[in-house]
Amino acid sequence: MQEEFTISTSKKQELIDITVKLNSIIKKSGIKNGICSVFAAHATAAIIINENYDPNICLDLLDALNKLVPSGIWRHDRIDGNADSHLKSAILGPSETMPIKNGRLDLGQWQAVQFCELDGPRSERKIIVTILGDKK
Ligand code: ZN
Numbered sequence: 238m239q240e241e242f243t244i245s246t247s248k249k250q251e252l253i254d255i256t257v258k259l260n261s262i263i264k265k266s267g268i269k270n271g272i273c274s275v276f277a278a279h280a281t282a283a284i285i286i287n288e289n290y291d292p293n294i295c296l297d298l299l300d301a302l303n304k305l306v307p308s309g310i311w312r313h314d315r316i317d318g319n320a321d322s323h324l325k326s327a328i329l330g331p332s333e334t335m336p337i338k339n340g341r342l343d344l345g346q347w348q349a350v351q352f353c354e355l356d357g358p359r360s361e362r363k364i365i366v367t368i369l370g371d372k373k
Contacts, residue, residue, distance in 0.1 A: 238266045238368045246357035250303075252287070252295040253352045255364065260341050262366050269340050271370015276332040278363040281322035281356035283329035289349040302328070302355075322356035329353055337370055 240262050244253060255275070263273060277284050288294045302325045311320030333350060336343040342350070352364060 238268065240266075240366050240368075241363055242366070243361045243363050244352060245360050246354040246362060248354065249357055250299050251354045251357065252285075252289070252298065253354065254289050254349050255352050256342065256344070256349045259350055259366060263337055263342065263368060264340060266368045267372050268337055268368050268370040269373055271337045271368065272334055273337050273342060274332060274334045274367040274369075275350060276365045276367070277352060278365055279326070279331070281319060281326050282362055283326050283331060283353040283355065284333045284364075285329055285351050285353055286333050286335070286344070286348050287351055288347045289351060290347055295351070319356050325355045326353075337368070 242258065242262075244255070246253065259273060259275060275284050287298065306321045306324045306328070308314075308321040309318075311324070313320035313323060335350070344350075352362065354362065
């Protein structure tokens with residue numbers, strides 16, 4: 238089973254929790270046990286699993302990425318000025334795969350699935366969810 242959804246972003250860089258949305262798609266699929274793949278179809282965005290109970294950890298992640306990959310010093314910046322966004326996207330990666338147990342993502346207590354906007358704001362970011370498994 239595969240489903241796409243879109244989200245809009247409001248900042249240059251931000252992390253958006255999509256865990257609740259993913260669990261609702263899994264529930265609708267009827268899959269009880271299996272795997273869920275989540276894929277961001279963009280070269281300047283990413284999908285990560287991270288803590289989000291303390292909102293500072295999201296800001297810390299963005300700060301760490303910005304220290305690691307400064308903006309404005311790369312060859313691709315001559316094209317459209319967003320090389321750092323592409324590099325951060327490639328470092329984090331476009332997808333995550335997680336286990337499904339009893340009809341829900343089987344995440345650790347402090348884990349959440351987050352969409353990472355790295356070159357926003359954007360009105361439409363596409364996320365593709367693929368669910369495989371057993372219905373009992
Ligand atoms: Zn570019």
